[in-house]
Amino acid sequence: MFTGIIQAIGEIGAIEPKGCDVRLYIRTGKLDLTDVQLGDSIAVNGVCLTAVELPGDGFWADVSGETLDKTKLVNIKQGDRVNLEKALTPNTRLGGHLVSGHVDGMGEVIARNPAGRSIQFKIKAPDELARYIAMKGSVCVDGISLTVNAIDGAIFELNIVPHTLVETTMDDFKVGTQVNLEVDIIARYLERLLLGDDAAKTDSGISREKLAEYGFIR
Numbered sequence: 001m002f003t004g005i006i007q008a009i010g011e012i013g014a015i016e017p018k019g020c021d022v023r024l025y026i027r028t029g030k031l032d033l034t035d036v037q038l039g040d041s042i043a044v045n046g047v048c049l050t051a052v053e054l055p056g057d058g059f060w061a062d063v064s065g066e067t068l069d070k071t072k073l074v075n076i077k078q079g080d081r082v083n084l085e086k087a088l089t090p091n092t093r094l095g096g097h098l099v100s101g102h103v104d105g106m107g108e109v110i111a112r113n114p115a116g117r118s119i120q121f122k123i124k125a126p127d128e129l130a131r132y133i134a135m136k137g138s139v140c141v142d143g144i145s146l147t148v149n150a151i152d153g154a155i156f157e158l159n160i161v162p163h164t165l166v167e168t169t170m171d172d173f174k175v176g177t178q179v180n181l182e183v184d185i186i187a188r189y190l191e192r193l194l195l196g197d198d199a200a201k202t203d204s205g206i207s208r209e210k211l212a213e214y215g216f217i218r
Contacts, residue, residue: 045082
């Protein structure tokens with residue numbers, strides 16, 4: 001588990017194709033690796049990866065074909081900057097929100113505009129994820145825990161302050177940039193709980209009528 005609070009910006013140092021998979025070398029910059037052991041998890045742009053080698057200034061990780069299909073790592077290039085976060089511990093401050101490191105889908109930046117000293121981004125999520133994204137709720141974008149300022153269908157708006165722009169890769173975002181999205185884990189569990197005995201059925205059974213019945217929409 002992670003918090004969505006980025007600890008360092010890393011860089012893709014090497015990419016080694018391994019059949020349908022790849023092995024990545026990630027240079028970790030200022031990220032402290034002294035407490036990291038082989039087998040530990042590190043989130044790379046919001047994707048939970050396992051450290052399989054620790055040569056000193058970074059780590060090697062294997063990326064499966066499934067992960068490549070579901071995340072923007074499929075288009076990663078040597079030299080690309082990435083957001084890094086080590087897995088949380090019982091002593092970690094939960095400054096963001098609970099993040100699993102399992103990407104739900106890819107979104108696309110459709111607008112970037114100045115807003116005072118901040119930058120306003122609009123991101124289009126896949127339609128199937130729209131129901132999990134709520135006004136003033138949390139969403140994880142490339143591993144960053146962020147608050148949704150406004151929402152219109154599958155398009156949500158973020159207001160990013162200068163500190164976040166400096167400490168993450170968001171200043172690299174432009175119109176057309178693809179981003180990894182992980183929705184709030186609580187929303188997913190809530191949907192499952194609402195199904196009750198219907199959870200074992202193939203058809204989810206979730207509808208506007210059922211949500212209204214339980215008071216979640218009017």
